[in-house]
Amino acid sequence: MSHDLQGNVLTGASETGATQFAAALQQLSNYAGDPLAIAEQLIAAEPGFVMAHALKAWLYLLGTDAKAAQAAKGFIAEAEGLEANARERGHISAVRALADGRFHEASRIIEDVSAEHPRDLLALIGGHQLDFFTGSSRMLRDRISRAMPHWSARMPGYHAMLGMHAFGLEEMGDYAQAEAKGREALSLQRLDGWARHAIAHVMEMQGRHEDGIRFMRDDIEGWTKDSFFAVHNWWHLALYHLETGDETAVLELADGPITSVAQNQMLDLIDASALLWRLQLRGIDPGKARWQALVKRYEELWVPGYYAFNDLHAVMAFLGAGRQDLVEATLAAQGEAEADNIAFSADVGLPLMQGFIAFHKGDHVRAITLMRPVRNRAARFGGSHAQRDVIDLTLLEAALRGGDAALAQALAAERLQAKHESPLAALFARRAGLQHGAA
């Protein structure tokens, strides 16, 4: 009977297959390499290898790509017919729920798997991403906290545990611990793109843009080499440059590594949308051509109505490109949302899309009316605090442009308090006419 490197039984796997599976999991835990290719080779060579099927399904589903989810439904059905142990059945049930759009149920199923098998690294990685998609800060931290006593620094994959824990601690606002865990992870594995990302978030949330630029630029190879997550980390670097108003550096990144990818992924499109939108908010017009090029990429990949978080970002691109037809199609598709996305859209996505549309039209009063009630529950449709900051930035800009001085001052003060060193926070404070002697 074969086992993975953390001691979990692998039904249907040969010793060679188990070794290859370990290599795939190592790649996934760095967010680099091509674990999907390994999973597919394993399935071809050892069709009864249940966890190879599970790995393939997770990789298809974690991209929040509607077409990939549709494809996954077909091959998950094959895996459901295989002989499997309880842990493996848990994985297959979780990916089935996720393929059907039941994010919360998938999260709970794989949470139970982790409780029984805390050394199942794939269950933790899959669950951690689900916590991200459902905006559950607490579980981003605690799913990993629960498993930690069962791990030690000597175990393969420990860096990934530290990296995930770091991100969860960051999303819970425990920045000092988050940075310490993230740095410990990188000391064990400098290629761990998720640990790198957790530290990038700490610096973003604390407004430490100069530290962030140094931290990311000091080891670009470490987080870009063979990485399938590099675009998002480039995006974080671009945010630091945007803090200082360094338009040239931001546009270089926007036109370079943030868009020049061999294969489109939803996350890459989201990052490109958010960056161009934030540039525009700062009064730097990225130009219609950039927006149009981005819309072209959306048209190749994106399906409206699948995941409201993606749809909001698609709307930013459609507004920028002047594609009213696509804006309207996106709004219409919200009525066809299924499963958990019904609530993601109704509670958060749709009012934000309408708010962003009103903002784009210059109807700042309506934009504020739509966005304000959603702001405090926006985590429900997923993403990180840093990603959802685009909501605060748009709201603050609407308050400034719409002449709502009290709201603008309140939001500017809040931002300055959270990000002492941030030039952007200081700029907002000045624009809002905030008297901030102590700051």
Ligand SMILES: [Fe+2]
């Ligand atoms: Fe991020």
